[in-house]
Amino acid sequence: MQPGLSFEQAPPISVPFRFFLTAPVFGIAAGLLLLWQGPEALISRWTSTALALTHLLAVGFMLQAMCGALLQMLPVAAGANIWQPRRVTHLTHAGLTIGTLLLVAGFLDGQPLLFQIAVPFMTVSLGAFALIVLIALFRTPAQGPTIIALRIAVFGLIVTISLGATLAATFGWQLALPLIELTHVHAAWGLGGWGLLLLAGVAYLVVPMFQLTPPYPVWLTRSFSVALFFLLTAWSITWLPLERPAGVQAALACAAALLVVIFPAVTLRLQGQRRRKITEPTLLFWRVAMICFIAAVLVVIAQQLIAAVDAYDGLPFLLGALLMVGVFMPVISGMLYKIVPFLNWLHLQRIGKPGLVVPNMRQMIAEPRMMMQFRLHLAALVLLLGATLWTPLVYPGGLALIASCVWLEWNLIVGARNFARFSRELETRLAAEQAAA
Amino acid sequence: MSGITQALNNHHKLCDDNFADAEEAAHKGDWTACAATYGKFRDAMLTHFGVEEDILFPAFESNTGMTGGPTQVMRGEHVQMRDLLQQMDAALGRKDADGFGGAAETLLVMMQQHNMKEENILYPMCDQALGEDGELASRIAAGLNA
Secondary structure, eight states: OOOOOOGGGSOOTHHHHHHHHHHHHHHHHHHHHHHHHGGGGGSOTTSHHHHHHHHIIIIIIIIHHHHHHHHHHHHHHSOOOOSSHHHHHHHHHHHHHHHHHHHHHHHHHOOHHHHHHHHHHHHHHHHHHHHHHHHHHHHOSOOSHHHHHHHHHHHHHHHHHHHHHHHHHHHHHOOOOOHHHHHHHHHHIIIIIIIIHHHHHHHHHHHHHHHOOOOOOHHHHHHHHHHHHHHHHHHHHTTSSOOOOTTHHHHHHHHHHHHHTHHHHHHHHHHHTOSOOOOOHHHHHHHHHHHHHHHHHHHHHHHHHOHHHHHOTTHHHHHHIIIIIIIIHHHHHHHHHHHHHHHHHHHHHHHSOTTSOOOOGGGTSOHHHHHHHHHHHHHHHHHHHHHTTSGGGHHHHHHHHHHHHHHHHHHHHHHHHHHHHHHHHHHHHHHHHHHHO | OOSTTHHHHHHHHHHHHHHHHHHHHHHHTOHHHHHHHHHHHHHHHHHHHHHIIIIIHHHHHHHHOOOSSHHHHHHHHHHHHHHHHHHHHHHHHHTOHHHHHHHHHHHHHHHHHHHHHIIIIIHHHHHHHHTTOHHHHHHHHHHHHO
16 A cells, blocks of 8 residues: 555645534524524424424534544545545535525425425535545555444445435425435434444544554454444334334344444543543543433433333433534534644644744643533533423523534634634744845 | 564554653643653654664665655654654743643644554555564664663
8 A cells, every 4th residue: 555644635724624613603503593492492303493403413513524524534544535625625515504504494494495405405515525535435545444434434424415315305395205214214324324433433543542542442443333334224124114023123223222332332441541641621522422422322222112211202302412412512522622733733834844843732722712612512411401301491501502612613713813823923933034044 | 463663563652651651740740750751751752763764764765765755754754743842841841831731732643643654554564575674673673772
């Protein structure tokens, strides 16, 4: 294999930054929607509010940040070069940003026209992104469990997009399709097939790296993503209108839940064995995420086995809050606080020269600022989970979610502005040195 | 994994351990312990760079004829890491916990992605190109223990 090993393959810093700076805006919008709708948001997962909320967080925040990070990471960490990176970036960013707005407006307003625009627009932009990334992942000479997990994850994204487009088409053109069955499969592939496998594939690389933990055990990295893929596929087939023995669907769901819980359990154990002893924001974000992950799996198992749990009205909101506000948003925040400062530093190295000191990562975004957002996010999580028991808590929960996302956005803006400021300073210093020489 | 680079691979872990001790000491404000553990860490890093730049890379380059390739990228990253070590040196001298922690955080990410590239790509290439060169292996081991 002959990847260049060089950072020269990385895209310009504006590529990932535009995604990172957009994502928190949709988190803020989700918080505003919670304040506007109040306890109405918790009634059922099928209300227009619940669907809009889900997509503000899942597409607007999560997918937005994930795509930006993937475009940055693929050439550097996976040796996978993206075809036409600039065009793909524009198309994907527009697809995610305008697409989320169209979808959310469609859910809230109910206008079929909005879905009629969203379906082709998002299918083309996000579908092209997924296909191009998948091709890059198959053409890279790099190997290993991360590449395998990422390939399956991107396949999961394609399944999610296809089912999502089908569902949106039923709203746009009043098609008679089995909405509930399709929605279950769409959500499972989005969160499990795509989100979780992307998380796992990235974790295999970054958890040992950032915290100096032992590596993930080979038995896990070798079989986890493939096993989850087969279980998800089998479970999805049980939603087809075919004759099958009773209980197969619940059994497969429980098997998948028991499989996926291994990942957060092992991650927490590895973090417990870390050689790096200091506690820093990224570690805290990851630990909260892994604990919420285990809690979400326990809820899913209880839902399969206990009828009263399945019938509980607050269950979808509880699961949504645990998985999106509890698992993915914290991991993404924690990752952004490593990615953005390090990218700043790395790109500034190109301007500087040996001996010319480039400000370090903590000078890009100060740690106390990150800790503040961590506390706000934790407050949002606790309040929103509490809202499933006492619905008025949705108001302070929504406020805390807005505060957390505003803080995140501000921290990222500070990071981007520091990049611009330090670039100017370095260039001035370099010019002064050259003039003196 | 076996071959001539095994000792370098193991040495990465030693550097990690020394890094963690130094960072923790600075975080606690224990500058005496930090000076001792950081000294061990810096020495281990500089020894490691030296062995690669003076023994392994030249052997690989003369064997394969690849002089402007991966070894050049790794040399460039060594320069960046030496700069960060100097920043940690200066912060230690000033007993500046923020400066030390910030440079350490940056060095950690730099060092880990660098090690990953060496362990997954460059070392296997070296093992393949240089085979079981016992003399080279013992020079590397001796260099690391010097």
